[in-house]
Amino acid sequence: MPTVLVIGASRGIGREFVRQYAADGARVIGTYRHPKDVESLRALGARALALDALDPDSIAALGQQLDGQPIDIGLLVAGVYGPDVNDLSPPSREQFDLVMHTNVLAPMQLIGMLGQNLEAARGKLAAISSNLGSIGLATDTTNWLYRASKAALNSVVKTASVQLGPRGVVCMALSPGWVRTDMGGPRARLDVGDSVAALRRVIAAANHSHNGRFLRYTGEQLEW
Secondary structure (H helix, E strand, C coil): CCEEEEECCCCHHHHHHHHHHHHCCCEEEEEECCHHHHHHHHHCCCEEEECCCCCHHHHHHHHHHHCCCCCCEEEECCCCCCCCCCCCCCCCHHHHHHHHHHHHHHHHHHHHHHHHHHHHHCCEEEEECCHHHCCCCCCCCCCHHHHHHHHHHHHHHHHHHHHHHHHCCEEEEEECCCECCCCCCCCCCECHHHHHHHHHHHHHHCCHHHCCEEEECCCCECCC
């Protein structure tokens, strides 16, 4: 029975990961930011742990609660979208800090904290990125702050793979597609359940050859 840690489990893709893995019998740990989400995560079968990803002390406290527990699958799902612009309008300092701290700094801190847990299980680390994080595929200016944050997250995952890969951990950045969630909106093409089921298949099939790759939910390798 694998142990799955979902960072950002209260809603959307993270919550669906919790639901599906728990339904299949995995030991699931899901993090929440707001106390109101505790009972709903427990109702899905998860162990609910508090985490404010913007607070280094909260990240350290999570590490203490995990206490060296081996983690077979670590999922970094928590993220924010930022200003919805279609041109080169610059973000405010506050907008920049929120998006970059949530989407880049927090994963860097979490990966450093979770490294030993993943190594103990020779596990898999998957960070939820986006097609918009691909520099090579960029063809427009949509949401350029979010794009920049996901491109940076991709770099974080790739760099982590250099150290963790030789220690038995498979590190991947995954694009879930355009998913109908609070972030993706009602016009998105993919149902959240279908996206997560496909992502789970990619994760399950991953081996050492996938370490340091950027993969679509279909399993297709994406350009950095």
